[in-house]
Amino acid sequence: MYHQYRAGWLEVISGCMFAGKTEELIRRINVLSYAKMNIIVFKPKIDNRYSDTEIVSHSGAKVPCLVVDRAQEILKKVNIDTEVVAIDEVQFFDKDIVDVCEYLADKGIRVIVAGLDKDFRGEPFGIMPELLTRAEFITKLTAVCTKCGAPATRTQRLVNGKPASFNDSIVLVGAVEHYEPRCRHCHEVVDKPNKF
Ligand SMILES: [Zn+2]
The missing domain is CATH 3.30.60.20 (Wheat Germ Agglutinin (Isolectin 2); domain 1)
Structure with a gap:
């Protein structure tokens, strides 16, 4: 028999560019949307590649999102009904994003983030090593x-x-x-x- 478990964990989707990280993030968001889960999607303000109010994959898949300047702004947008927080281009956030993700996961929210694990020099990208260490689930795409x-x-x-x-x-x-x-x-x- 299964017992009721507590929700809340951190999933990281990482890899290089053109590996389909955003595509995979959008796929997970869609699957959870079909299940009528309450989802909020974020991306950092720095990324203006395709759209200001959507995350968009290279293949053209898109979902609406909120654009925030700093990691702590995410906490202000999340409410008591939020079940899933998804974040694209997470490598561009300030270091507070680590504590924000941990706080949300501890509160019972499923946190799914996608980001580049290395910069163009092949060096670890910003806060990504910390997120990868703290995550329950890691998907490394090539x-x-x-x-x-x-x-x-x-x-x-x-x-x-x-x-x-x-x-x-x-x-x-x-x-x-x-x-x-x-x-x-x-x-x-x-x-x-x-x-x-
Ligand atoms: Zn080669």
Whole structure:
């Protein structure tokens, strides 16, 4: 016999760009919507790629969302009826997002977040290591390496067609930038310091 269990946990969907993280987040949101669960979807203000009031996958799937500046604003939007909190592009939030996710999960909310686990240099992205450690469930998605076809786990940044430097800033004014999925062996980072 099953006993009634307490809801509330943290799920992380991570991986490189073009791995379908937002697609998977939207799929989970839709499944829970069919079950009539009370869901609020968030994304950080920094992301204006496609839409201001929706999260949109590369394949065009979309769901409405609230755009917030800071992690703590999420707590103000959540109410007593909220059962699920979904967050896209979670890697762009300030470090308070970790405590926010933990607080909500402790309160019985199913928290589902999607985000890049590594930056273009292949280094851990901001608060992602902490979220991945604290999560009950982790889904690590891969893309396909544009060079060799292997499972891609990294995001290659190209500036004016050439691999970006380890020292390049995140925003380069006036440069033509392009990102593509690469495997460990095909991922190129110019000027990356050698440890050994
Ligand atoms: Zn490759």
